[in-house]
Amino acid sequence: MQANFYIDIRILDSADDGELALPHLRNQIYNIVHGAFRELPERFALALEISPRQQRKMQATELKYGRKPSNQYDILRIFSAEKNELEQLIENIKSHWKIQDYAVLSQAALDVPTAKITGWKSYNRFRIPTLKMERNLPSNPEQKTLHQRRLEIARRLPYFRVKSQSTGQLFTVPIDIRDVELSDTKDMGNGLPDSYGLARQTQPFALPVFEVI
Known part of the structure; x- marks a missing residue:
């Protein structure tokens, strides 16, 4: 994935909860973007960023309650190799x-x-094994299952609620965000993004991190 060009979509949350809260609006906006991704598959890669305004809100929350809040990503940053593809998006x-x-x-x-550029990050779908898959794995009744452990981790991750085109059902896509150490930009990977704009395990790539204006 050659991240040569980008656009930002900043989400304007206006409430702490309900339909105007950031997580809900982020899902709504992402589903619009996801529909556009399907029209031009494997062209767009997605990153999540936090605007300066949202960072100030998070700092105020930490001062008020004495604990660090989870990251509130209000920027969908979309990369592409070609400028005209983003213009079409x-x-x-x-x-x-x-x-x-x-x-x-x-x-x-x-x-x-x-x-x-101040760093590189990878964005992957965080996989949770199904209960059916768990039955085929050795288990210890005194320990949590892999499904339970992965589910606990997923609850702390940013996510999207996506509507299936084929069934119309909603399902959750947790996003695993990791820092990537690169000795050379050639090492960032040449994988193609999936339909969510995320890196596949079999086709990894990293995206650049730089300031949100």
């Missing part, structure tokens, strides 16, 4: 009323500022 989603009412969308695709 903007055209496909900019007129949706939820984008217009609850998000700030980049007006044009931007060059990745290579001189300002």
